[in-house]
Amino acid sequence: MAGVTNSVASHTANHVASGVPSSSRHRDYQASPATREAPWVRYTLLTIALGFFTLFLLMPLFAVFTEALRKGWGVYFAALVEPDALSAMRLTLLAAAIAVPLNLVFGVSAAWAIAKFEFRGKQFLITLIDLPFSVSPVVAGLIYVLVFGAQGWFGSWFGDHDIRIIFAVPGIVLATIFVTFPFIARELIPLMEAQGRDEEEAATVLGASGWQTFWRVTLPNVKWGLLYGVILCNARAMGEFGAVSVVSGHIRGLTNTLPLHVEILYNEYNFAAAFAVASLLALLALITLALKTYVEWRQTATLSPESREQAT
Amino acid sequence: MSIEVRNIRKAFGTFEALNDVSLEFPSGELVALLGPSGCGKTTLLRIIAGLEAADSGTVFLEGEDASGTHVRERQVGFVFQHYALFRHMTVFENIAFGLRVKPRHRRPAEADIRHKVHELLNLVQLDWLADRYPAQLSGGQRQRIALARALAVEPRVLLLDEPFGALDAKVRKELRQWLRRLHDELHITSIFVTHDQEEALEVADRVVVMNHGSVEQIGTPQAVVEQPATPFVADFINLDDHGPDWLVAARLKHRGHILQPVHNPLRPLRA
Numbered sequence: 263m264a265g266v267t268n269s270v271a272s273h274t275a276n277h278v279a280s281g282v283p284s285s286s287r288h289r290d291y292q293a294s295p296a297t298r299e300a301p302w303v304r305y306t307l308l309t310i311a312l313g314f315f316t317l318f319l320l321m322p323l324f325a326v327f328t329e330a331l332r333k334g335w336g337v338y339f340a341a342l343v344e345p346d347a348l349s350a351m352r353l354t355l356l357a358a359a360i361a362v363p364l365n366l367v368f369g370v371s372a373a374w375a376i377a378k379f380e381f382r383g384k385q386f387l388i389t390l391i392d393l394p395f396s397v398s399p400v401v402a403g404l405i406y407v408l409v410f411g412a413q414g415w416f417g418s419w420f421g422d423h424d425i426r427i428i429f430a431v432p433g434i435v436l437a438t439i440f441v442t443f444p445f446i447a448r449e450l451i452p453l454m455e456a457q458g459r460d461e462e463e464a465a466t467v468l469g470a471s472g473w474q475t476f477w478r479v480t481l482p483n484v485k486w487g488l489l490y491g492v493i494l495c496n497a498r499a500m501g502e503f504g505a506v507s508v509v510s511g512h513i514r515g516l517t518n519t520l521p522l523h524v525e526i527l528y529n530e531y532n533f534a535a536a537f538a539v540a541s542l543l544a545l546l547a548l549i550t551l552a553l554k555t556y557v558e559w560r561q562t563a564t565l566s567p568e569s570r571e572q573a574t
Numbered sequence: 575m576s577i578e579v580r581n582i583r584k585a586f587g588t589f590e591a592l593n594d595v596s597l598e599f600p601s602g603e604l605v606a607l608l609g610p611s612g613c614g615k616t617t618l619l620r621i622i623a624g625l626e627a628a629d630s631g632t633v634f635l636e637g638e639d640a641s642g643t644h645v646r647e648r649q650v651g652f653v654f655q656h657y658a659l660f661r662h663m664t665v666f667e668n669i670a671f672g673l674r675v676k677p678r679h680r681r682p683a684e685a686d687i688r689h690k691v692h693e694l695l696n697l698v699q700l701d702w703l704a705d706r707y708p709a710q711l712s713g714g715q716r717q718r719i720a721l722a723r724a725l726a727v728e729p730r731v732l733l734l735d736e737p738f739g740a741l742d743a744k745v746r747k748e749l750r751q752w753l754r755r756l757h758d759e760l761h762i763t764s765i766f767v768t769h770d771q772e773e774a775l776e777v778a779d780r781v782v783v784m785n786h787g788s789v790e791q792i793g794t795p796q797a798v799v800e801q802p803a804t805p806f807v808a809d810f811i812n813l814d815d816h817g818p819d820w821l822v823a824a825r826l827k828h829r830g831h832i833l834q835p836v837h838n839p840l841r842p843l844r845a
Contacts, residue, residue: 460658463625466645467652468672468727478675482662 326544329537341527341535342542349515350523350539353431357506357519358499361438365495369446370488374480376447377454378462388451394443402440403508406433429511434519437505442495449491453484486561490554497550501543575636575730575763576601577622582631584617584787591617592628593787599765604757606778607767610810614787615767619733622765623650635730651724651762655736657716659708665719666704669694672727694722697756714745721753725760734766738773746770750777754829771811775799775828783807795828 291297331338341347372391376384394402408414410427420427427433461483465475481488503521510517512526520543527536577599584592591614599605607615620626622633624645633640640648659668669691673682682690695701698718708716717737724732737753738746754777757764768774774781775795783790783798783806791803802808811826826833 460654460656461660464652464654464658464660464723465671465675467623467625467650468675468723469646470671470675471646474675478671479660483660 323544326537326541329533330541332537333534337534338538338541341532341538344535346514346518347523347535347539350518350520351542353434353518354500354520356431357435357438358496360435361442361499362492362496364439365442365446366488366492368443369450369491369495370481372447373450373454374476377451378459378480391444391447394441395448399437399441399502399504400508403437403505406436406440406505406509410436428509429513429517431517433509434506434517437509438499438502441502441505442499445495445498446488446491449487449494450484453487454480457483486557490557490561493550493553493557497546500546576634577731577763577765578634578637579618579622580632580634582618582621582628582633584614584621584626584628590787592621595631595784595787595789597782597789597792599763601763602761603779604754604764604766604777605780605782606774607765607782607784608769608771608774608810609784609790610769613784615769615784616735618784619735619765619767622731623652623733624648625652649727649730651721651727651729651732653717653720653724653732653734653737655739657708657713657720657740659716659720659723661708663707664704665695665700665706665708665711666691668708668719669723669726671723690726694726697725698722712745713741714749717741717749718752721756729762732762732764734764736767736769738770739768746773753777772826775811775826775833777829783810785810796833799826799833 372387375381376388407428409416410420410433411417412421412428414428417428425432427436461479462475465479466472470478500519501521502519503525506519507522507525510519510522512518512522514526518526520539524536524540524543527533527539578597580596582592582595583590593614595614595618597618607618609615617626621628624633624640624643635643635648660671663671670687673687673690676682692701692704695704698721700715700718700722703711703715703719708719711719717740721734721737734753738749741749750773753766757777766778775798778795780792781795781798782792785806791798791807793801793803798807799811802811
């Protein structure tokens with residue numbers, strides 16, 4: 263069920279900052295007979311779209327919760343407070359708590375460098391940031407196994423020093439950082455590029471230091487975009503399955519994250535428990551969506567037509 | 575404060591933006607850098623401010639080589655074509671910015687900041703807009719706030735990059751006359767960049783006509799109109815193809831006085 267969060271995250275990651283919906287204009291389109299399509303066209307399209315939406319998005323979500331509660335609330339809660347489930351929750355939260363702040367710092371610095379400065383190798387850096395999006399998470403996991411695993415390049419060195427990375431928590435955190443790296447940077451680059459360097463230059467001429475300019479001008483201007491990126495990054499960090507699955511080793515109570523725990527329960531035909539834990543992830547997805555909608559709304563409010571005009 | 579630039583060169587790739595430009599801007603004057611798009615006027619202004627580095631040549635501020643002086647220590651006021659107001663701050667906070675970012679030992683007290691900001695808001699006649707955000711202002715209001723913000727740090731020179739370029743014709747006219755009156759009050763050395771002949775001639779004490787990265791002529795508006803130094807200046811100033819003689823003549827004014835081109839504007843000098 264990690265898929266729910268994953269698809270939400272990667273779907274929305276790319277078309278951010280682009281869309282300021284102009285719903286009022288669309289409504290005018292429908293109101294006027296001069297621009298209205300024939301009823302049969304409208305209803306056919308609507309039926310197809312809504313049918314698709316119900317079948318592929320709404321039904322799975324509904325199924326998760328009905329399956330989870332099939333054997334009643336007692337079984338549901340028992341599955342959630344079971345020690346292995348609790349330890350999976352802790353590990354998931356830990357991985358996100360490390361990966362998200364790190365990617366916040368990396369993402370902001372990368373976006374800042376790319377959007378505000380010209381340097382050689384900029385295109386290469388942009389491509390590199392996109393790498394985690396384009397490479398399969400399983401491959402990402404395998405890379406870490408290859409580099410840090412017992413038979414890997416640095417495996418013997420880590421072995422000698424008694425440091426475990428693969429099949430341990432550090433590996434899970436590393437894999438999570440890798441797959442969630444682009445979210446914040448990708449979110450900020452178009453936003454910062456659209457805003458240009460004018461305001462920073464104005465701040466510098468007025469006597470602000472680089473640090474003051476960053477904290478007082480650059481950061482406040484992208485705060486909603488940044489929050490949006492953090493939310494998506496967090497959703498992905500908690501829901502990541504592929505990369506984490508490769509490096510985790512699936513040791514119950516030790517290296518199991520929530521998505522991995524769901525898989526184990528499911529493979530053991532413990533459907534009620536599997537869906538109960540899965541419902542947690544589904545709930546996370548719903549909360550993410552709600553937060554995302556709120557932030558999008560705020561972002562649109564700050565990027566009102568007048569202020570965008572000023573930005574050009 | 576006087577400004578001098580000596581042998582400034584600047585190229586962007588293969589495009590030569592400034593080709594050995596030397597100029598002096600005497601203290602207290604309002605000078606216009608006039609020329610067509612791509613003539614290097616904005617680049618020169620940004621080099622004086624320190625926002626752009628020259629490939630070679632020197633900028634002197636009050637006789638001192640400013641090459642090693644950081645932008646924030648040059649004490650210049652810069653007004654951007656698109657205002658560059660901080661969009662997340664109120665008008666008040668925009669103007670107060672330059673005072674708030676001063677190092678602690680030089681930062682004025684909150685009451686002094688408040689006083690200073692309101693003084694400046696009165697100067698630009700927009701005191702009633704203190705709590706608004708830039709997005710809620712008209713173009714002309716934004717530009718006046720940008721000017722007030724630049725003046726807040728008491729700059730030694732004021733540099734304006736196409737300050738009225740983004741405004742409509744009527745507001746442009748009002749604002750340029752307002753800028754002239756403001757300059758008469760403050761007497762701060764000012765350079766403004768424009769591609770609009772009327773604007774340059776109307777308000778500047780001195781006009782620098784530029785083309786292809788070089789200076790074509792330096793002179794009072796009267797001199798530039800009546801004795802154009804090169805065919806380019808004659809052509810550019812005379813508003814060739816912009817209408818009949820009488821109309822062109824009526825548009826070339828300096829502070830209300832009509833300037834009389836010596837040559838027939840319809841047949842400018844050609845080399």
